[in-house]
Amino acid sequence: DSGVTQTPKHLITATGQRVTLRCSPRSGDLSVYWYQQSLDQGLQFLIQYYNGEERAKGNILERFSAQQFPDLHSELNLSSLELGDSALYFCASSVGAGEDGYTFGSGTRLTVV
């Protein structure tokens, strides 16, 4: 157990639907990062939050949004889902900006049918 908790572990949903993925960072970590991992795209950075504020944005689609709450947990919202959104979504956390590296959660496997 890495200390980063992601729920749910698996999610199967239909095209056009909306889902919410949840991440609780390791205790003491203020930064949360979301990554999408697919076979053809590798590990793609989506978005970063630090202590409730958005810090960096990567290749995140407009259909996707995220936030970090006062208790530091984060949610990634994916809407108008398409087949191509099927992937593993990882959350990672770090104390500061990640100089010591990130701690990853076990991921949420999203399957869009």
Place this chain on the structure above:
Amino acid sequence: AQSVSQHNHHVILSEAASLELGCNYSYGGTVNLFWYVQYPGQHLQLLLKYFSGDPLVKGIKGFEAEFIKSKFSFNLRKPSVQWSDTAEYFCAVKGSSASKIIFGSGTRLSIRP
């Protein structure tokens, strides 16, 4: 901008063979460098990291990496691989003024028993 490239997409070795996975980065300043491993069906775990000092870094499970500044490289090595080393390996870099870690596309390592 920072970037990292891993030239080997898939490496196949026999048990007890020596391993070297290539990693090159691009960044015009001080960097922190990382190698992560992802075992089948699991999350990314930190193998080792380099911040400063001795360019030869030793990590877990017998892995080591050498930082060669003049070549912008941080290659991962292991003298004798085991079947349990079958996994995907990601090189990553964080520039001193960057807000996030950038991951390479990964190298899949398959070990023949």
